[in-house]
Amino acid sequence: xxxxxxxxxxxxxxxxxxxxxxxxxxxxxxxxxxxxxxxxxxxxxxxxxxxxxxxxxxxxxxxxxxxxxxxxxxxxxxxxxxxxxxxxxxxxxxxxxxxxxxxxxxxxxxxxxxxxxxxxxxxxxxxxxxxxxxxxxxxxxxxxxxxxxxxxxxxxxxxxxxxxxxxxxxxxxxxxxxxxxxxxxxxxxxxxxxxxxxxxxxxxxxxxxxxxxxxxxxxxxxxxxxxxxxxxxxxxxxxxxxxxxxxxxxxxxxxxxxxxxxxxxxxxxxxxxxxxxxxxxxxxxxxxxxxxxxxxxxxxxxxxxxxxxxxxxxxxxxxxxxxxxxxxxxxxxxxxxxxxxxxxxxxxxxxxxxxxxxxxxxxxx
Amino acid sequence: xxxxxxxxxxxxxxxxxxxxxxxxxxxxxxxxxxxxxxxxxxxxxxxxxxxxxxxxxxxxxxxxxxxxxxxxxxxxxxxxxxxxxxxxxxxxxxxxxxxxxxxxxxxxxxxxxxxxxxxxxxxxxxxxxxxxxxxxxxxxxxxxxxxxxxxxxxxxxxxxxxxxxxxxxxxxxxxxxxxxxxxxxxxxxxxxxxxxxxxxxxxxxxxxxxxxxxxxxxxxxxxxxxxxxxxxxxxxxxxxxxxxxxxxxxxxxxxxxxxxxxxx
Numbered sequence: 120x121x122x123x124x125x126x127x128x129x130x131x132x133x134x135x136x137x138x139x140x141x142x143x144x145x146x147x148x149x150x151x152x153x154x155x156x157x158x159x160x161x162x163x164x165x166x167x168x169x170x171x172x173x174x175x176x177x178x179x180x181x182x183x184x185x186x187x188x189x190x191x192x193x194x195x196x197x198x199x200x201x202x203x204x205x206x207x208x209x210x211x212x213x214x215x216x217x218x219x220x221x222x223x224x225x226x227x228x229x230x231x232x233x234x235x236x237x238x239x240x241x242x243x244x245x246x247x248x249x250x251x252x253x254x255x256x257x258x259x260x261x262x263x264x265x266x267x268x269x270x271x272x273x274x275x276x277x278x279x280x281x282x283x284x285x286x287x288x289x290x291x292x293x294x295x296x297x298x299x300x301x302x303x304x305x306x307x308x309x310x311x312x313x314x315x316x317x318x319x320x321x322x323x324x325x326x327x328x329x330x331x332x333x334x335x336x337x338x339x340x341x342x343x344x345x346x347x348x349x350x351x352x353x354x355x356x357x358x359x360x361x362x363x364x365x366x367x368x369x370x371x372x373x374x375x376x377x378x379x380x381x382x383x384x385x386x387x388x389x390x391x392x393x394x395x396x397x398x399x400x401x402x403x404x405x406x407x408x409x410x411x412x413x414x415x416x417x418x419x420x421x422x423x424x425x426x427x428x429x430x431x432x433x434x435x436x437x438x439x440x441x442x443x444x445x446x447x448x449x450x451x452x453x454x455x456x457x458x459x460x461x462x463x464x465x466x467x468x469x470x471x472x473x474x475x476x477x478x479x480x481x482x483x484x
Numbered sequence: 485x486x487x488x489x490x491x492x493x494x495x496x497x498x499x500x501x502x503x504x505x506x507x508x509x510x511x512x513x514x515x516x517x518x519x520x521x522x523x524x525x526x527x528x529x530x531x532x533x534x535x536x537x538x539x540x541x542x543x544x545x546x547x548x549x550x551x552x553x554x555x556x557x558x559x560x561x562x563x564x565x566x567x568x569x570x571x572x573x574x575x576x577x578x579x580x581x582x583x584x585x586x587x588x589x590x591x592x593x594x595x596x597x598x599x600x601x602x603x604x605x606x607x608x609x610x611x612x613x614x615x616x617x618x619x620x621x622x623x624x625x626x627x628x629x630x631x632x633x634x635x636x637x638x639x640x641x642x643x644x645x646x647x648x649x650x651x652x653x654x655x656x657x658x659x660x661x662x663x664x665x666x667x668x669x670x671x672x673x674x675x676x677x678x679x680x681x682x683x684x685x686x687x688x689x690x691x692x693x694x695x696x697x698x699x700x701x702x703x704x705x706x707x708x709x710x711x712x713x714x715x716x717x718x719x720x721x722x723x724x725x726x727x728x729x730x731x732x733x734x735x736x737x738x739x740x741x742x743x744x745x746x747x748x
């Protein structure tokens with residue numbers, strides 16, 4: 120026991136300690152929105168820089184390292200040169216130019232969606248199979264991707280290189296590669312988003328993969344991401360994909376959706392509307408100059424959300440409102456064939472995202 | 485005539501502090517950390533020669549350098565503070581000190597102050613090595629930098645007090661693991677408890693209890709600075725300082741109480 124002279128001090132300190140969580144809970148000096156460390160573009164630049172190359176597999180954020188982990192699991196241990204700085208690959212496969220009004224899939228996939236949705240594990244992807252728009256493209260673009268372990272044709276290490284390829288998981292980049300079913304990677308998305316609630320790619324990609332196991336959990340996961348990142352367009356896009364997928368499961372022919380499918384479509388509409396609001400905000404905040412630095416993925420996400428909001432409004436909402444929405448989006452983005460079609464305008468020429476992709480290719484050329 | 489044997493608490497503290505400093509110099513921990521930071525300095529200089537084109541890369545290097553300096557200084561302080569009391573007891577150098585007479589509480593506070601001061605000096609040196617050579621290609625808030633520099637000694641003091649307290653309860657190795665774990669992991673544990681706890685009473689209690697863990701991350705504003713975020717408002721900053729001071733006072737009080745009761 121403290122001495123009598125020190126007892127008051129001891130009591131005061133004890134009381135303050137008991138009440139300290141009330142102070143500690145309110146102190147959040149590192150809970151701020153934005154910030155360069157959380158910016159997807161800055162992350163991509165860091166990872167692509169010579170410093171990033173120097174660090175090799177070490178990425179500048181733990182969440183990126185965990186994203187690489189998911190890629191390893193998906194490729195059964197074979198290490199491809201990852202590009203975790205692609206903030207959202209979900210909408211690559213769902214780059215909508217037409218809404219699913221019939222038995223055709225929304226995404227114009229060269230690789231059929233059914234091979235994945237039937238849950239076939241460890242299936243082969245032949246070399247003729249295009250991954251340019253396929254759903255396996257969703258985690259990262261492995262079309263023509265190089266392996267981390269150097270191939271035999273370019274390896275100067277001789278016997279050491281041969282031994283390395285024999286001992287470590289390796290497959291020649293030109294051969295057909297395999298994807299695992301994807302169940303094993305799900306916990307990693309949980310961990311990466313728990314450790315970094317602002318890791319948008321984790322929520323977007325994780326929700327897409329989770330939908331195969333439990334769509335309701337996938338939606339809840341996406342909602343959690345939206346709650347922490349209300350301006351993350353890619354998460355809206357991913358959630359929309361999950362809802363559309365569920366709608367298609369309930370009613371394969373969405374030209375005449377049943378009641379349950381319609382409920383999913385209405386939820387998707389609400390989701391895309393929120394996403395469209397975020398797109399409009401970011402579009403105006405960025406300005407023409409800011410949008411010049413948008414990556415092609417940001418363009419894809421933004422255009423996908425705007426198009427889906429307009430198309431679904433026409434499908435399950437008010438057609439006149441859909442026309443007005445499409446026209447307002449067109450006024451925002453300039454020109455887009457899909458939005459023009461919804462707006463009832465006759466417009467030809469490349470879409471905004473095509474223009475963005477061309478611009479990026481020219482700049483990197 | 486002055487009584488040469490009488491030692492005022494202040495003088496005792498200064499002498500004890502000198503002893504801690506001499507021990508730090510002898511142990512060479514600081515030199516190892518300076519060497520490691522020098523390696524980082526060399527890599528930054530190489531990067532500058534090659535050319536750092538992107539501001540994002542420069543900001544990353546700045547954050548990396550400053551973070552390394554902060555963690556290294558905390559590690560140094562932790563190891564220094566953990567050794568103080570056990571070494572004095574083991575080597576039996578404690579008895580002459582206590583016979584001076586130097587009060588037990590005075591000894592604990594003096595050790596703590598010396599460890600905190602050494603850590604503060606170390607973080608200053610390491611920040612110069614880790615932060616100064618990196619080019620500033622983006623805008624950063626000076627106010628946030630000042631707040632960062634103010635919070636660092638508070639954090640070091642808190643860690644020194646915690647380490648002293650744990651060294652009196654646990655064996656040295658265990659104390660090191662626990663203190664290190666709390667320094668690096670308590671923030672994540674608190675966040676996890678807050679996120680996984682449901683809204684019911686058990687969840688609330690879990691989240692509340694987790695907040696008793698010392699969260700050193702709150703006093704580390706390096707990322708806030710490199711993110712270009714403006715400084716904290718007076719209330720928030722004052723709250724941080726109060727939090728650090730409260731935790732430090734508490735750990736010191738417990739350490740002093742433990743040492744008072746300990747038979748040596």
